[in-house]
Amino acid sequence: MPLLEARNLSVAFGPGAVPILRNVSFSLEEGRVLGVVGESGAGKSMIARTIAHMLPPRFELAGGEIEFRGRSLTRLPERERRALLGKDIAFVPQEPLTGLNPVLTIGRQFGEHLARLSVPRAARERLAMLMLESVHLRDPQALLRRYPHQLSGGMCQRVLIAMAFAGDPGLVVADEPTTALDVTIQARIMRIIAEMKQRHRTALVLITHDLRLAAHTCDEIMVLYAGCVVEHGPAKQVFGEPRHPYTRCLALANPSLSGERRELVALSDHMPGLTELAGIAGCRFASRCPIRGESCEAIEPQLALQSPGRRAACHHLDRVAGIVAHAASALAPAPAPAAAPVLRVEGLTKRFSEGRSIFSAASRDVLAVDDVSFELRANEFVGIVGESGSGKSTLARLLMGLEPPTEGRILIDGRPLDPADAGSHRLRIAALQMVFQDPQSALNPRRRVASIVTQAMEAGSRRATWTQRLERAHRLLGDIGMPEDSALRYPAQLSGGQRQRVNIARALCAVPRVLVADEIVSGLDVSVRAQLLNLLLRLKGERDIALLFISHDLTVVRYLCERVLVMYRGGIVEAGATRDIFERPRHEYTRRLLAAVPPDDLNSRWAGLEVPADEIEESA
Amino acid sequence: MIALASLDWRAAARSPRVLIGAVLALAVVGCALLAPWIAPHDPEDQNLVASLLPPFWVEGADPAYLLGTDGLGRCVLSRLLYGARVAVYVAVTASIGAMLIGGTLAHLAGYFGGRVDWLIGRAVDVWMSFPPVVLSLILMVALGVGVNNVVLAIVLVDWTRFCRVLRSEVVVVMHRDYIAAARLVGFSHLQVIVRELLPATAPLLVTLLSLEMGIAVVVEAILSFVGMSVEANVPAWGVMIADARTTMYQTAWNIVLPILAVFVTVLGFNLLGDGLRRTLDPRLARGA
Numbered sequence: 001m002p003l004l005e006a007r008n009l010s011v012a013f014g015p016g017a018v019p020i021l022r023n024v025s026f027s028l029e030e031g032r033v034l035g036v037v038g039e040s041g042a043g044k045s046m047i048a049r050t051i052a053h054m055l056p057p058r059f060e061l062a063g064g065e066i067e068f069r070g071r072s073l074t075r076l077p078e079r080e081r082r083a084l085l086g087k088d089i090a091f092v093p094q095e096p097l098t099g100l101n102p103v104l105t106i107g108r109q110f111g112e113h114l115a116r117l118s119v120p121r122a123a124r125e126r127l128a129m130l131m132l133e134s135v136h137l138r139d140p141q142a143l144l145r146r147y148p149h150q151l152s153g154g155m156c157q158r159v160l161i162a163m164a165f166a167g168d169p170g171l172v173v174a175d176e177p178t179t180a181l182d183v184t185i186q187a188r189i190m191r192i193i194a195e196m197k198q199r200h201r202t203a204l205v206l207i208t209h210d211l212r213l214a215a216h217t218c219d220e221i222m223v224l225y226a227g228c229v230v231e232h233g234p235a236k237q238v239f240g241e242p243r244h245p246y247t248r249c250l251a252l253a254n255p256s257l258s259g260e261r262r263e264l265v266a267l268s269d270h271m272p273g274l275t276e277l278a279g280i281a282g283c284r285f286a287s288r289c290p291i292r293g294e295s296c297e298a299i300e301p302q303l304a305l306q307s308p309g310r311r312a313a314c315h316h317l318d319r320v321a322g323i324v325a326h327a328a329s330a331l332a333p334a335p336a337p338a339a340a341p342v343l344r345v346e347g348l349t350k351r352f353s354e355g356r357s358i359f360s361a362a363s364r365d366v367l368a369v370d371d372v373s374f375e376l377r378a379n380e381f382v383g384i385v386g387e388s389g390s391g392k393s394t395l396a397r398l399l400m401g402l403e404p405p406t407e408g409r410i411l412i413d414g415r416p417l418d419p420a421d422a423g424s425h426r427l428r429i430a431a432l433q434m435v436f437q438d439p440q441s442a443l444n445p446r447r448r449v450a451s452i453v454t455q456a457m458e459a460g461s462r463r464a465t466w467t468q469r470l471e472r473a474h475r476l477l478g479d480i481g482m483p484e485d486s487a488l489r490y491p492a493q494l495s496g497g498q499r500q501r502v503n504i505a506r507a508l509c510a511v512p513r514v515l516v517a518d519e520i521v522s523g524l525d526v527s528v529r530a531q532l533l534n535l536l537l538r539l540k541g542e543r544d545i546a547l548l549f550i551s552h553d554l555t556v557v558r559y560l561c562e563r564v565l566v567m568y569r570g571g572i573v574e575a576g577a578t579r580d581i582f583e584r585p586r587h588e589y590t591r592r593l594l595a596a597v598p599p600d601d602l603n604s605r606w607a608g609l610e611v612p613a614d615e616i617e618e619s620a
Numbered sequence: 621m622i623a624l625a626s627l628d629w630r631a632a633a634r635s636p637r638v639l640i641g642a643v644l645a646l647a648v649v650g651c652a653l654l655a656p657w658i659a660p661h662d663p664e665d666q667n668l669v670a671s672l673l674p675p676f677w678v679e680g681a682d683p684a685y686l687l688g689t690d691g692l693g694r695c696v697l698s699r700l701l702y703g704a705r706v707a708v709y710v711a712v713t714a715s716i717g718a719m720l721i722g723g724t725l726a727h728l729a730g731y732f733g734g735r736v737d738w739l740i741g742r743a744v745d746v747w748m749s750f751p752p753v754v755l756s757l758i759l760m761v762a763l764g765v766g767v768n769n770v771v772l773a774i775v776l777v778d779w780t781r782f783c784r785v786l787r788s789e790v791v792v793v794m795h796r797d798y799i800a801a802a803r804l805v806g807f808s809h810l811q812v813i814v815r816e817l818l819p820a821t822a823p824l825l826v827t828l829l830s831l832e833m834g835i836a837v838v839v840e841a842i843l844s845f846v847g848m849s850v851e852a853n854v855p856a857w858g859v860m861i862a863d864a865r866t867t868m869y870q871t872a873w874n875i876v877l878p879i880l881a882v883f884v885t886v887l888g889f890n891l892l893g894d895g896l897r898r899t900l901d902p903r904l905a906r907g908a
Contacts, residue, residue, distance in 0.1 A: 402800055429804050442797035446819045458815075459806030510805060 001070055002027035003203050004051075004171055009064035011046050011055060011227075018277045019062050021046045021227045023303075030170065033197070033204040035214030035235060037250075038224035039525035040496075041271055044207045046227075048173045050074075051205075052091060053081060068171065087117055090164035092174040092193070096156035096181075100148040106159055107144030110166075117167040131162040134199070135192050154185035158192060165196045172197070175207045182387040183552055184596040187606065190217050209526065211250055215239035216598045216606050223247045226272050226284040229303055233310035236602050243312040245320050246285050252325045253530035255559035256600045257582065262325040264559065265290075266530035270495045283315070288527075291319040340413075341375035342431065342513050342546055343399075348372045348408035350394055368394040370570035371408070376514060381540060381547045383557035383578070385593065386567035392550045393437075395567070396518045399548070400434045401425060433512035437519040439499035443491040450487035453477070453505040476505040479542075481535060497528035501535070508539075514546045521556060533560060554597055558582055566590045628900060637895030641830075644888025648881075652704040659698035660686070663855040667693035672871050690860070690874050691867045699855040700881055706849075706856040707885060710771055710840040715832035717775035722782025723825060727813050729783070730790025741787075744780045752777050756839065760848045767840075770849045774836050782828055786821060793820045823900035830893030834886040841882050857881050 004027065011021040021043040028034050038044045049055050050066060051073060066073045068089060076084070085091075093099040101109055110128040119127055125144070132140035135158040148156055157177060164172055174193060178186040194217065197204050208214050214221050214235060221238040223231040223246065231244040242248040252265035267288045272280060283289070286296040295315055303313040314320070350369040369391045376382055386392050397403045399410060404419040411417070412431045417424040436442035443452055450473035457464040457472065464472075473487045480501045491499055500520060507515055517536075521529045533556065539545060551557050557564055557578070564581045566574040566589065574587040585591045595607035632638050651658070671693040673682050681688065687697040729740040756773045763769040793799065794817075802816045843849040844858030852859075857878040864874035 400800075400804055402803075426806065429806055434801070434804055436797040436801060438797065441795075442801050444796075444798040444802075444816060444819075455802065455807075456805040459811065460808060506801065506805065 003030045004028040004066070004068055004205070006047075006066045007064055009047070009050060009066055010062040011043070011050060011059055012062040013059055013274060015060065015062075017062075018274070019227060020059070020274060020277070021050075023064070024224075024227075024229055025064075025303075026222055026229070026232065028171070028203050028205065030203055031197075031201045032220065033206060033218045035218030035221040036205060036207045036224060037209065037211050037214050037221055039209060039271055039527065041226075041273060042224040043227040044209075044224055045175055048091070048175045048205070048207055051089065051173055052085060086113075087167040088169050089171045089173065090167060090169040092157070092161055092164050092172060092177045094176040094179055096153050096160055097148060099160050100156055102148050104147075105144065106146055106148065106151075110144065110159070110163060113163050114166060127166065128162075131166050132159065134165075134196065135159075135162045137162075153181050154189065157181060157185075157189055161189070161192060161196060165200050165202065168200055169202055171203045171205065173205045173207070176209070177206075178213075179209070183554070184387060184592055186213075187596045187598075193217075210598075211239060211247070211526075212254060212598045212600065215602055223250070226277060228284055228313065229311070230285065230314070231310075231312045232303070233312075237310065240602060243306055243310065243317055243320060244314050245289050245291050245316075245323060248320055248323050249290070250526055252323065253526050255533070255555040257555050257558060257594070257597050258600060261559065264530040264533060265323065265325050266534050267527040268531075270497055270528060271525075273495075283313075290323055291316050339377070341377050342413065343376040343548075344411040344414070345375075345399070346373050346409045346411070348395070348398055348410065349406050350391075350398055350403060351406040367570050369398060369405075372567075372570075372572055373408075374565055374572065374575065376546050376548060378513060378544050378546050379540065380563065381536075381549060381561040382563045382565065383561035384548065384550045384565045384567055385552065385554055385557050387552060387593075389569075390567040391570040392552075392567055393518055394570075396434065396516050396548075396550055399516055400432060401428055429512075430510065431512060432514045432516060433507035433510060435504050435507045435515060435517040435520050438523060439491070439496070439503045442503050443499060445491055447490075448487070449473070449477070449489050449491070449494070449502055452491070452502055453509055455506060456510040472509070476509060479508065479539070480505045481531075495528075497524055497531060500524060500528075500532060504532075504535070511543075513544070514548065516548045516550070518550045519552070520549075522551065522553065529556070536560060554582075554593060566593070632896055632899040635895045635899045637891045638899060639895075641888050641890070641892030641895055644884055645833075645892055648704055648885045648888060649708050651701050652708040655698075655701040655705055659695075659701045660684070661695035661698045663694060663698040663702040664853060665694060669693065672867060672874075674871055675873050675877075678873070687877060688871065688873055690863060692863075696860075696874065696877055699860055700857070700877060702855040703857040703860060703878065703881065704885075706767060706844070706854065707837050707840060707882075710767065710774070711833040711836045711885075711889070714771045714774035714778070714836040714839075715829050717771065718778040718832055719782050719825065719829050721775065722779035723786055725779070726783045726786035727790055727817060727821070730787045730794060731809070731813055731817060733794075737787075740783065744783050747780050748784075753842075756843070757848070760843060765848055765851070767850050767854075770840055770843050773843075774839050778832060778835065781832070782825075785828060786824060789821050789824050790817060793817055796820075823896070826900065827893050827897040830889050830896060834889035834893070837882060837885050837889070 007025050009021060009024040010019040012019040024047065026034065036044050036047055046055070050061065053073065055061070061074055068084070107128065111124050114124045114127060128144060129140040132143055137143055137155065137158055151159070177193065178189050181189060190213070193204070196202070206214065206218055218235045220233065221235045222229055223238065223244065225246050231238060231242065231247045238247060239251065242251055249265050249267050253267070255264060269288055272284060277284065282297040282300050286292045289296065293316055301313045301315050303311050306312050306317065348369055349367070349371055352366045352368055372395060384392050384395065394403065398405050401419060409416045412427060415427070417428055450470050453476050454464070454469040454472050457469050470487060474484050477484060477487060482498060482501055486494065486498065491502065494502065503520070521532050524532065536547065537560065540547070549557065549561055561578055564576065564578050565572050566581070566587065568589045574581060574585070574590050581590060582594065585594055598606045667689065670682060670685065670689055671691055673685050673688040674680055675688045676683065676686050685695050685697070687700065690696060725740050729737040756777050759773040759776060760769060763772060799812060799816055802812045807815070840849060840856070841858040841861070844856040845862045847862070849858060850856045860878040861875055868875045
């Protein structure tokens with residue numbers, strides 16, 4: 001008997017509505033790891049929520065059954081469910097900081113959790129310390145007296161993992177356990193989860209958007225698209241030779257860290273949302289599928305056994321191998337960068353003073369950006385990589401004049417900018433434009449798209465007529481690959497990827513020579529991210545534009561940029577051509593960043609997993 | 621005015637709170653505007669033969685005086701209608717005045733931050749540490765009696781309410797990247813405040829305005845009750861309540877009716893304000 005078995009599980013928004021999760025079946029044996037992979041909105045989290053019996057408001061189970069050790073989880077009386085959840089079935093949340101109560105100490109929360117597991121009072125502290133030690137947290141005694149905000153995100157996640165495994169559960173459900181954390185910590189957290197799983201012989205459901213991560217850490221992978229399972233099979237096979245066109249596109253939409261650079265396969269459009277699903281009769285992937293045939297939009301393919309242990313739902317499995325990525329030579333050939341730098345930064349430093357007030361004379365200074373110098377030429381794409389807190393975003397704000405630098409100069413075409421001078425501000429924004437990280441926050445929800453992208457025509461004493469602006473907006477939307485009729489929509493009516501395009505179009509309106517892009521693809525799904533990366537490359541071929549691309553994701557930087565600057569604790573520790581840095585990293589920190597990314601080749605070990613979990617010190 | 625046009629008035633009009641509130645408030649405003657035409661008598665006309673008549677539903681009423689007469693034989697209905705003029709005048713001018721001062725300072729404080737914020741914040745702190753009733757009484761003594769001085773007193777006391785609440789909203793909006801983005805496409809400070817910030821704070825502004833109208837009506841009634849508002853020969857609800865005290869054991873209606881008028885007016889403005897807050901604020905509207 002399998003440990004967890006789901007049969008035709010369906011979840012819908014209200015009775016009689018189109019199911020957001022449809023006919024999902026799978027089974028999980030004891031001690032095995034199932035990876036549930038899909039983009040946001042695919043229904044991954046709904047599976048976890050169904051197990052926990054915590055569907056969001058107005059969502060309900062429309063059919064099917066889910067059993068744990070032969071007992072139905074859907075029909076369990078409340079009392080028995082409470083006894084089961086947290087003890088036999090434990091959860092690791094996505095946001096470690098919201099998973100812990102900020103006003104209680106770790107010891108208090110761990111104690112309460114153990115009390116629920118009916119551990120006798122006398123044994124609680126010892127067990128808590130033992131569990132914290134097993135997730136490689138140093139000095140657990142001191143840790144128990146601390147509050148969540150005194151720990152880093154990675155440490156909080158480790159505490160939560162320790163709590164989840166404290167009850168010796170049969171099943172742990174981890175919903176994107178590393179998404180909110182830095183790259184280098186991701187590998188460590190996955191290693192700890194793997195260790196704990198081994199020690200407690202626990203089965204694991206790992207929900208993630210990262211196919212490569214799942215391939216490295218799971219036994220089986222189930223790929224979800226728009227609420228349907230499209231492919232299911234052994235992890236290495238699903239990743240290595242995907243049978244379903246969606247899985248294949250997903251794998252090819254991910255830039256790699258080694259080997260030849262290939263053009264990313266970018267699916268058009270986006271995954272159908274809740275309201276769009278109602279109009280789809282056939283395959284839910286058909287509208288974006290590169291190999292669709294006539295029957296696809298009319299008849300829904302069934303998930304069928306292809307070979308032992310492998311299931312896929314597609315009418316044209318034989319054509320899947322035809323989806324290939326072009327070699328990078330097919331990408332727009334990079335024009336040689338001009339000789340004179342557009343932007344030059346000399347010894348830029350930003351110091352924040354903390355704790356200085358009228359009550360205490362003593363202050364603690366934080367060096368957010370420490371003596372940074374670099375040049376950027378026209379037509380050059382330069383990446384800045386580093387973890388959160390390395391000063392990347394502060395650097396962007398300094399460049400744009402949103403913060404005044406403590407020391408150092410910024411020169412545009414050799415002319416230094418004076419932060420206090422209005423003429424300098426005009427000079428700066430004529431040459432430099434910024435694309436913000438979160439389009440949700442960067443687009444005024446009360447303006448129409450046309451008004452947002454042509455906002456520069458409204459600035460100062462400029463008086464463009466609405467017709468002029470609409471015309472310009474249409475051209476800009478064409479440039480970024482959006483339909484003209486989106487000009488009159490509001491940001492709330494767009495998808496995440498479209499919003500980020502609008503965000504880019506606004507920066508392009510003033511025809512800048514340098515774009516400063518701060519983590520502009522990190523919040524996006526893999527297939528949408530590939531669209532945007534290809535868009536940036538196309539823009540580079542079409543106009544003489546330089547890009548300063550700030551990102552924590554090394555694979556994306558490798559795909560996009562010719563040069564890389566590695567930032568660590570406010571300073572640049574390594575700089576050079578992308579190829580050199582990725583093939584022969586010199587600085588210890590660069591090596592650590594590279595090792596943290598799961599490799600494409602499943603046979604080579606993921607180096608991040610090799611690093612002993614307690615070796616790297618982590619600052620809170 | 622772009623700010624007001626961009627609000628979702630249609631959603632607001634569907635809310636029962638807004639509808640009831642708007643009907644009550646409009647009724648009071650209508651009475652105030654039309655008082656000279658719909659009032660059956662001159663509010664100051666004394667008919668000493670017919671003093672202390674009860675309203676029409678009580679035995680012994682005179683159909684010429686629908687809501688009865690007071691101790692001097694003046695028509696209560698006419699006085700209520702004319703009293704609405706004072707109430708509405710004070711409500712509208714005082715709340716708009718308080719909004720202009722408080723709202724402007726709030727936007728400046730929240731937008732520029734730093735020293736400007738500190739200075740305005742401390743000014744509000746000092747201002748609010750005076751008890752409001754004492755402050756308004758002192759102001760009335762200094763300014764002298766008169767309905768315009770009542771307006772001035774309310775503005776000077778209540779601008780802090782706008783300033784406090786709006787400033788925190790401005791600070792929240794300032795954290796959105798579109799404010800920085802507007803600066804980066806070349807908007808001047810004034811353009812950012814008027815075109816980006818104001819549309820976002822407008823729902824709160826409208827709500828506070830509506831609530832302030834209710835407060836102004838009550839304050840005016842209190843000040844005219846103690847004789848510090850209108851001149852003795854002008855009918856106002858506070859004056860009517862004060863006059864009726866001497867005869868309240870003979871006809872309670874004389875004191876109940878003006879109190880009811882104040883009650884209905886304030887209820888109308890508050891329902892309107894609360895309803896607008898719920899429907900215009902996108903954060904609350906989504907949950908509803």
